[in-house]
Amino acid sequence: MKASEPETLARPQPRDFRLLLTGQIVTVLGSTLLRFALSLHILDSTGRVDLFAALFGRTTLRGESM
Numbered sequence: 001m002k003a004s005e006p007e008t009l010a011r012p013q014p015r016d017f018r019l020l021l022t023g024q025i026v027t028v029l030g031s032t033l034l035r036f037a038l039s040l041h042i043l044d045s046t047g048r049v050d051l052f053a054a055l056f057g058r059t060t061l062r063g064e065s066m
Helices: 014-046 049-062
Strands: none
Touching: 014 049
């Protein structure tokens, strides 16, 4: 390869995309289950429905884990 020729990037393979997509799905699912489980833990520990609802609602509306 000559120094003046631009370097070409390798074309992504479908397998790479499937691995990336599967990883993202697992991450989102895990984050969602964690938010729900933490809210349930607060409900179980304190017995207060208002804290459960506030924590679950805040983390759900915020769209990310704590």
